[in-house]
Amino acid sequence: MNGGSEELNRRLEELKTAFAISLAGRLDEFELAGRSLNEGDDLSRQTEKLNKLFDIAHKLAGSAGTFGFKGLGDLASEIEVLCDDFIAAERSLNQADLAEIFEKLVACRKFSES
Numbered sequence: 001m002n003g004g005s006e007e008l009n010r011r012l013e014e015l016k017t018a019f020a021i022s023l024a025g026r027l028d029e030f031e032l033a034g035r036s037l038n039e040g041d042d043l044s045r046q047t048e049k050l051n052k053l054f055d056i057a058h059k060l061a062g063s064a065g066t067f068g069f070k071g072l073g074d075l076a077s078e079i080e081v082l083c084d085d086f087i088a089a090e091r092s093l094n095q096a097d098l099a100e101i102f103e104k105l106v107a108c109r110k111f112s113e114s
Contacts, residue, residue, distance in 0.1 A: 015067065016067040016068060019063060019064075019067040019069075020067070020069075023069075023112050024112075026056075026060060027060075027108060027109055027112055029056060030053075030056050030057070030060060030076075030105065030108065031105050031108075031109065033049065033052050033053045033056050034053050034079070034101050034102065034105045035102070035105075036049050036052075037049050037050070037053070037093060037098055037101065038098075039092070039093060039094060039095060039098060041092070041093075042092075043090070043091070043092050046086075046092060046093055047087055050083045050086055050087050051083070051087065053079065053083050053101075054080055054083035054084060054087070057076045057077070057079040057080035057083060058076075058080050060072070060073070060076040060108075061073045061074075061076035061077040061080055064076060069111075069112070071111050072108060072111050072112055075104055075107055075108045075111060076108060078104055079101065079104050079105070079108075082100060082101060082104070083101075
């Protein structure tokens with residue numbers, strides 16, 4: 001039985017390492033999706049972009065939490081909630097909305113670098 005537990009722990013460590021290695025690329029995609037939002041976009045275009053950012057945030061929040069990056073997972077969850085709230089509000093984003101998203105994206109990058 002102990003061998004199975006050791007094997008599982010070894011495999012989880014491999015997955016955690018692989019996640020950490022892929023993190024820079026994941027965050028690049030995350031930032032690109034967030035920075036694609038523009039105040040001047042019409043509502044349908046912003047909603048489309050918010051949905052994409054939401055999907056990326058959701059995946060990142062889950063995987064970061066699973067592999068021991070709790071702080072990063074929490075930040076990604078906050079972005080996920082923001083996107084959901086903005087979509088539900090059915091209004092165009094303003095500069096304050098965009099600044100809030102960008103601030104959290106920058107925090108994700110800084111968190112991953114520490």
